[in-house]
Amino acid sequence: MHLIPDSPFPINPSHCGPYRAKIKIIETTDVIICGCGLTEPAITTDPRGIALDDDGIRFLQGLGLYDNIYTKTCMGNFGFVSGADCDMHKKPILALDYNTTAGVTGHAGFIGHKQPVLEIQMREVMHPSFCSLQCNSTVISLNEDKKWTVVLFFVGADGKTGYTQKHYLEAKSVILEKFHDAFYEETWVALNWQITVPTPQSHPNFPLWHLGYTPEQVYDQFFPPEFRFLCNPDRPAVCGRFGLPADQLWRFEYIIRSGEDGFEMAKPEVMRRIVFPYLTHSGSRYKLSQPVQFPEDCIEVPRCRPFSFSSRTCNMWSKDRVILCGDAAHVFPPSSGFRDAISLSWRLATLCRYQPTQKSHHQILKAWHQERKQQLELSLATTVENGRMVCETHPINIFVRDWYLRFIQLIPSWRRQLQHGQRKTSLVQYRYSAGMPFMPDLNGGLYLPQVYCRTMERKKIKSLFRLFVYLESSSELIPVTEALERIDEWSRREFHSNDIPIILETIEMKDQSKTRSVFQIASAEEFAGSPLCDSRPKPLDYDPHLLRDKVQGRYIIVRPDRFIFASCQDTIS
Known part of the structure; x- marks a missing residue:
């Protein structure tokens, strides 16, 4: 993989090969990710992205960046204003309320942000021990060998007109095509x-x-x-x-x-x-x-x-060991790139950690594409629905739309349901097909809802997948801790019994001495009074029992992209 930098700075001392005529050949790294175009050494001041939805907020929270990105206010109501009179203060025919935590992520629906600030913060968490950012570089050629001796995987996140898709994979029959019948x-x-x-x-x-x-x-x-x-x-x-x-x-x-x-x-x-x-x-x-x-x-x-x-997507998102991500793979709504990256990253970590030279990467990357395609279908449905409402031009259709929305909002429960938009039904459940990394018979493929907890003890967990236990009462602690004693052996030391978080709805005083890695579910009032809500929206419509109601399992294994691998009620399962 050849990189031509505009200035001769090193890529990574431990990964550098010979340097000839400003061409550097990376010899021994796992993954190269090619960003969009000629990456500037300075952060762009043009704030292209302006909003993060609840998924994007959750991912940034997982990186520890929530405090740095949050802009003191969420984006509030999204008002749909009808008419050609150019009056922004006209009463909306519909107002979607994004002040609430009505979805499954525990956050307001959208927050505003400045993309330059976001990029600065994300660069700061790119620790040099596991990655190296090289600016002013562009790809001029790609060559794949059969021995996996140079780079294990190459990820093209360089947009729909970037080198990876347009100049390399297109010749290998990887093309952009219309996505779904509802083309937009x-x-x-x-x-x-x-x-x-x-x-x-x-x-x-x-x-x-x-x-x-x-x-x-x-x-x-x-x-x-x-x-x-x-x-x-x-x-x-x-x-x-x-x-x-x-x-x-x-x-x-x-x-x-x-x-x-x-x-x-x-x-x-x-x-x-x-x-x-x-x-x-x-x-x-x-x-x-x-x-x-x-x-x-x-x-x-x-x-x-x-x-x-x-709404276009490539017919394949990977070919051999070259992968497309973000706009290089699809031209689609905001935050899709976030979801691509978080769901791809742990798969690449798995491939590099456990099976770097086996052929299973074909099936693993195909399953990644199939899962993301299902989420894109949901995003497209919402996009098309909003687009039809905003872009309608036929007078009769406009008249029917406006009066229908006014009429059904006369009923308070229906009005509240409309104000929540798609968020109340936004709990994604993947449809299983062969090779997907979850167990469908054990509630796998469900997007894990997020709740907030009062912590008694905090531990860092280093395993790629996460196992946690959900209990309604602390009276169940003893049999559960006994059941977890051999988890080190069962999981080939991927999980450690001392590090398994246990989430409780209620804990009795007499059981507090038995706690170990225990977290108690926080009520809406406790959540509102915590530092998490300082200068931020209060948790309106927050449901502390989402895990119990939606997951319906006691032992739950979660993937890094917050999808459940499997959940079950009893120790044998």
């Missing part, structure tokens, strides 16, 4: 604005000062804090704040119609014609005779460019 493909323009809040000193003639508005109130009037899906039949759009509140960043995305050119539609004069009607309020709103527009000189545009949103 649109071009949008995404713009980021950096807002400077006007003041009476900087803009003395701004009309709202005379009505008693403060600069902060003006900012809220023109840039509401919560996300809006603008179901405008003339041109659907999405907008909302992101990043830290102090950053005053705003994202606006609008669709490109058939026959329009995305780059033309991203030009400043066209962008202004589309976006500024939303930032120009009718004078009657403030009992004024003239419209009120947010000062244009308070807006800086660091980003405005088209992007394609398409």
